[in-house]
Amino acid sequence: MLVVMRDHASQESIDHIVELLREAGAEAHLSQGEVKTIIGVVGEREIVYALDFDGLPGVEEVIRVLKPYKLVTREFQPEDTVIRIGRSSVGGGAFAVMAGPCSIESEEQMMGVARDAAAAGATMIRGGAFKPRSSPYAFQGMGLEGLKLLRAAGDSVRLPVVTEVLDVRDAETVAEWADVLQVGARNMQNFMMLEELGRMRKPILLKRGLAATIEETLSAAEYLLKGGNRDIMICERGIRTFETYTRNTLDLAAVAAFKMLTHLPIISDPSHATGRRDLIAPMSRASVTAGADGLMIEVHPQPERAKCDGPQSLTPADFSALMERVVPLVELEGKRMGVEG
Amino acid sequence: MLVVMRDHASQESIDHIVELLREAGAEAHLSQGEVKTIIGVVGEREIVYALDFDGLPGVEEVIRVLKPYKLVTREFQPEDTVIRIGRSSVGGGAFAVMAGPCSIESEEQMMGVARDAAAAGATMIRGGAFKPRSSPYAFQGMGLEGLKLLRAAGDSVRLPVVTEVLDVRDAETVAEWADVLQVGARNMQNFMMLEELGRMRKPILLKRGLAATIEETLSAAEYLLKGGNRDIMICERGIRTFETYTRNTLDLAAVAAFKMLTHLPIISDPSHATGRRDLIAPMSRASVTAGADGLMIEVHPQPERAKCDGPQSLTPADFSALMERVVPLVELEGKRMGVEG
Amino acid sequence: MLVVMRDHASQESIDHIVELLREAGAEAHLSQGEVKTIIGVVGEREIVYALDFDGLPGVEEVIRVLKPYKLVTREFQPEDTVIRIGRSSVGGGAFAVMAGPCSIESEEQMMGVARDAAAAGATMIRGGAFKPRSSPYAFQGMGLEGLKLLRAAGDSVRLPVVTEVLDVRDAETVAEWADVLQVGARNMQNFMMLEELGRMRKPILLKRGLAATIEETLSAAEYLLKGGNRDIMICERGIRTFETYTRNTLDLAAVAAFKMLTHLPIISDPSHATGRRDLIAPMSRASVTAGADGLMIEVHPQPERAKCDGPQSLTPADFSALMERVVPLVELEGKRMGVEG
Amino acid sequence: MLVVMRDHASQESIDHIVELLREAGAEAHLSQGEVKTIIGVVGEREIVYALDFDGLPGVEEVIRVLKPYKLVTREFQPEDTVIRIGRSSVGGGAFAVMAGPCSIESEEQMMGVARDAAAAGATMIRGGAFKPRSSPYAFQGMGLEGLKLLRAAGDSVRLPVVTEVLDVRDAETVAEWADVLQVGARNMQNFMMLEELGRMRKPILLKRGLAATIEETLSAAEYLLKGGNRDIMICERGIRTFETYTRNTLDLAAVAAFKMLTHLPIISDPSHATGRRDLIAPMSRASVTAGADGLMIEVHPQPERAKCDGPQSLTPADFSALMERVVPLVELEGKRMGVEG
Numbered sequence A, B, C, D: 001m002l003v004v005m006r007d008h009a010s011q012e013s014i015d016h017i018v019e020l021l022r023e024a025g026a027e028a029h030l031s032q033g034e035v036k037t038i039i040g041v042v043g044e045r046e047i048v049y050a051l052d053f054d055g056l057p058g059v060e061e062v063i064r065v066l067k068p069y070k071l072v073t074r075e076f077q078p079e080d081t082v083i084r085i086g087r088s089s090v091g092g093g094a095f096a097v098m099a100g101p102c103s104i105e106s107e108e109q110m111m112g113v114a115r116d117a118a119a120a121g122a123t124m125i126r127g128g129a130f131k132p133r134s135s136p137y138a139f140q141g142m143g144l145e146g147l148k149l150l151r152a153a154g155d156s157v158r159l160p161v162v163t164e165v166l167d168v169r170d171a172e173t174v175a176e177w178a179d180v181l182q183v184g185a186r187n188m189q190n191f192m193m194l195e196e197l198g199r200m201r202k203p204i205l206l207k208r209g210l211a212a213t214i215e216e217t218l219s220a221a222e223y224l225l226k227g228g229n230r231d232i233m234i235c236e237r238g239i240r241t242f243e244t245y246t247r248n249t250l251d252l253a254a255v256a257a258f259k260m261l262t263h264l265p266i267i268s269d270p271s272h273a274t275g276r277r278d279l280i281a282p283m284s285r286a287s288v289t290a291g292a293d294g295l296m297i298e299v300h301p302q303p304e305r306a307k308c309d310g311p312q313s314l315t316p317a318d319f320s321a322l323m324e325r326v327v328p329l330v331e332l333e334g335k336r337m338g339v340e341g
Helices: A011-024 A045-050 A107-120 A144-156 A168-177 A191-199 A214-226 A252-261 A270-274 A277-290 A316-332 B011-024 B045-050 B107-120 B144-157 B168-177 B191-199 B214-226 B252-261 B270-274 B277-290 B316-332 C011-024 C045-050 C107-120 C144-157 C168-177 C191-199 C214-226 C252-261 C270-274 C277-290 C316-332 D011-024 D045-050 D107-120 D144-157 D168-177 D191-199 D214-226 D252-261 D270-274 D277-290 D316-332
Strands: A002-005 A027-032 A037-042 A059-063 A083-085 A088-090 A094-100 A124-126 A161-164 A180-183 A204-207 A232-236 A266-268 A294-298 B002-005 B027-032 B037-042 B059-063 B083-085 B088-090 B094-100 B124-126 B161-164 B180-183 B204-207 B232-236 B266-268 B294-298 C002-005 C027-032 C037-042 C059-063 C083-085 C088-090 C094-100 C124-126 C161-164 C180-183 C204-207 C232-236 C266-268 C294-298 D002-005 D027-032 D037-042 D059-063 D083-085 D088-090 D094-100 D124-126 D161-164 D180-183 D204-207 D232-236 D266-268 D294-298
Touching: A002 A011, A002 C002, A011 A027, A011 A037, A027 C027, A088 A094, A094 A107, A094 A316, A107 A124, A107 A144, A107 A316, A124 A144, A144 A161, A144 A168, A161 A168, A168 A180, A168 A191, A168 B168, A180 A191, A191 A214, A204 A214, A214 A232, A214 A252, A232 A252, A252 A266, A252 A277, A252 D277, A266 A277, A270 A277, A270 A294, A277 A294, A277 A316, A277 D252, A277 D277, A294 A316, A316 D316, B002 B011, B011 B027, B011 B037, B027 D027, B088 B094, B094 B107, B094 B316, B107 B124, B107 B144, B107 B316, B124 B144, B144 B161, B144 B168, B161 B168, B168 B180, B168 B191, B180 B191, B191 B214, B204 B214, B214 B232, B214 B252, B232 B252, B252 B266, B252 B277, B252 C277, B266 B277, B270 B277, B270 B294, B277 B294, B277 B316, B277 C252, B277 C277, B294 B316, B316 C316, C002 C011, C011 C027, C011 C037, C088 C094, C094 C107, C094 C316, C107 C124, C107 C144, C107 C316, C124 C144, C144 C161, C144 C168, C161 C168, C168 C180, C168 C191, C168 D168, C180 C191, C191 C214, C204 C214, C214 C232, C214 C252, C232 C252, C252 C266, C252 C277, C266 C277, C270 C277, C270 C294, C277 C294, C277 C316, C294 C316, D002 D011, D011 D027, D011 D037, D088 D094, D094 D107, D094 D316, D107 D124, D107 D144, D107 D316, D124 D144, D144 D161, D144 D168, D161 D168, D168 D180, D168 D191, D180 D191, D191 D214, D204 D214, D214 D232, D214 D252, D232 D252, D252 D266, D252 D277, D266 D277, D270 D277, D270 D294, D277 D294, D277 D316, D294 D316
Parallel strands: A094 A124, A094 A294, A124 A161, A161 A180, A180 A204, A204 A232, A232 A266, A266 A294, B094 B124, B094 B294, B124 B161, B161 B180, B180 B204, B204 B232, B232 B266, B266 B294, C094 C124, C094 C294, C124 C161, C161 C180, C180 C204, C204 C232, C232 C266, C266 C294, D094 D124, D094 D294, D124 D161, D161 D180, D180 D204, D204 D232, D232 D266, D266 D294
Antiparallel strands: A002 A037, A002 A059, A027 A037, A083 A088, B002 B037, B002 B059, B027 B037, B083 B088, C002 C037, C002 C059, C027 C037, C083 C088, D002 D037, D002 D059, D027 D037, D083 D088
């Protein structure tokens, strides 16, 4: 940590900082120029994190050079984390495609989508049983019954299933029926849920929050790793900006940045990011060449009758056509589709 | 709802929409110009909410004219909601000032702050027992022990106490010890928590999310009202923008807009919004004249030794000086401080 | 400037930076911890500004502690700049209210608004002759003829007139007819225009850009001061965020921050910031208590027939009612209306 | 245009709108439901653009269904615009790569970069002679001398040259020496410059503003086309968001959206968008698969000694390696590099 003092800060204000540091158990290294004094702070990570000198007399700026996370970094683990679930895998060159409806609506719908998605090359099946909806008057999902339909659909095509944990109290139940537990964008900083899921031994798909920075997303993943759960994926799904043509702004530079900063697999979700069916194909392909380890794509047999997110869902035929253009790119990237057998 | 078709959309695409509407139980009113056809949709609120035609063939745009909330609006209840807790009140001309430390650290700290805040004119006491922290390595709060200290501090000055519910599983416990339950910005769209708190009969302080629109904030409040809890306050605490000089951007136009749109009391939190001690006084005063019904302000006996949010905390002396400049403004607005006896 | 090296950066990468610094004529001060080396850079302002080491091998972050401006700061000039034009003034306790139509449409309109605005207490008259319009199909203003009408309207009420310079080639002409030259938000970083206006000796009203930070706005003002023009006002008029209820987000914390950072008068423009007539009164009043030195408000005799910005214009009667609520606040702030005689 | 009235708006307020429409020469089509009345407005484009009913009594929302542009759209011209300059071309399957330094610094630098860039496959040479700099103390470019060096460098490799017009007064001079005139992000809404350049017959590269929506960018392009200049390229170069890890957020969904909405060639500039050398390769490749018609990339022989934008510049060797990974993607997209001979 660096404490940059204001121009010509008084000796008293400098001494005050030095004293506070000593008190906290950290060391102060002074660098005094003619105009500016800068105090370098050296000490144990936990101690330095807790210090907060912004706004003290004479302080212009406090600059943190230690990151608030460690286990997620490439410095800590240079090689890619690879997550294996049944015959599917993701990371380390294995490319995942998670396909399925926004919300599970019926056995027929779920079975049909799973069959079509698997046939087109999906490596995991997704489906929503508990739905977070901005309005209390919107469809809220089928709940446990939906989970069972999802499980059955996954089993029928021998692919793992991904679904969201909306309420921390449901985590155990969801974990009984699903292979990958999704933390939605709105819960990315629900730290109690992160702690609970960190204690579990199920792979987690952590979605970046709408207003979360790259650093905050890595900090949220650190919560999960700190609990001992090592099978974590991070999912870029668009951030909120002033642009309204798309629902959110897909931040593909974040995908590339995550790949440099962390060993965890990075998934891209063009469906939620754009909210527009006509942008899913180009954004899926752009995600692959940006370096993503996988895609999450909404597929519905009849998007115009979907109870949720119809406008951004592909038909099975569209999805199949998309896969034909995605697979060659995955190979050009030197990766392979993450499914065997 | 209005479905705006693309220029010269085919009759087939128009008929398709009309058929989908009929199927769902809604009526279609066509307005066909030379270039554009617009389909007006009339039907029950729940049915119309569920429809989603964006992205269908021929559809350019879908415009929702019905709001996703009802109980929060001034149309539903023209007069201000007034919340009374002991000798304090807020709304309908009663102005609240909630003061206290970001995190409860000790009995001495909490008692001292409560005494100083009450003496300076605070109408409620705040303090954090469970702290949401971006980094898993930061101080996480004193938990239940903190709650008890907060309760004791409030009782000692006969003022109600406000604290955050961080985990839905703790809601009952927090409700035992606190008078007002705060939903933090990061949990504003934790819909499961909203449902739980909506079933309770304790006043709620709902903080606007960092990336939540005015409409989404009202929808979150609607969740609480829909559960039957009518004592809801909304708190503006800054939104995330590109500006980095302040921690967030305090959106005072939202305060004024909320006042027009809803009957619920609106609180402003300049401490979290700006993250800078030197901006709290001007932003507190601006909040009053923007129409807020109350302020939430962090006060700490020794901000430089605070375990959390030191840079944005006022000393008791600063807080007292601030109150001297706030009270005349409250009166100029035709309101009164929300505490009796 | 501080160059923060990556953890365990190689000696070679450190030496490389030190060499580049020596080459450029700056000094390097090394602070080497066990994990991190930080290089402090000391040298002449112009030299240090030009250095750019982000992205070099071993470099984690480059932190600039010298601001890219100097003449605008309170450190350079502690006392408020006061601008005097005829019987009006702004800054140093004098509060300005600039009122008038978005665009000048006719002599009758302009004369009428000037008379009504002056009667209600406006201290300057504004009006647009050259209009920046997003669409090439929208009304573009009356041009020179409009300028003459504005001048005549100002003279008739003995108040100075403010109007925008849209094209650097028109600067001389506009300066002939107007008392204050406005740089619009879209031109805030039109540096060629800033240089031209910096050479002139007419007061300038510099509007903050929609996506300009506080620092960038101060840098733009520095361009003007550097040219020798000292009569500069900065105008907060809303920044672009994800919120769509208001046209932009009025950043009143920026008003308070500008007041701390610079000696220049700060104006607030709630009309453009909110784009909504019903929010102008509360935002005007909030601007006063946030510390603004003046307001810019759109007034039109018949907003519903205005050729531009009707939805955010006040009628003369509304404006007069607003002034009755603004003046007491100005006085409570210890300021006075900036007009004499 | 649709005027959505508030619930139960008075007949008087409805009649008022209808009267204003009649007065303006437009027709009103009323659709009256039980709760809501919606007024459809039909009339000539120019008339309807000028109407502005937001904020009138009884009006809830005004929705514009006619876009503020026409000539840029695919509806107006379905087939791709192809721009040909010497042996280079862009659009209609021809892929452009514009490479060169942020700022022209010397003959040796410029000649060297041009030679290396051409050898690696660049199709145009870029270089900055007039530099827009946030700080008045930063390097401002070589001016006319730089233009001549750029021209000579382009001639030496027989490739067209691209450079920015910073000041409308320099447009003629720049047009004498350059083949493509760039409008920088900060000038995207400098409408006077757009009008001037629209009258010229030189290809224009229009950069999207930092805070410009997709619609506003298309409107700016419309200004150019309306003047009669048909050789317009649009360049996505990142928008300003809350994320600070990258300089801006590259909006690749905008690239895909532009490709659907307009016939103009779309260029992507990952150098300015990310501001980080290490993200240029993945973002260049993602731009190709998102559908871009070209790339703009900063190349400098010694980035660490560059007078501008060093951190985001590639060395010639890096650029050459990048091109080896870009060309196969261009071909996979069914396009070809836009240079012959």
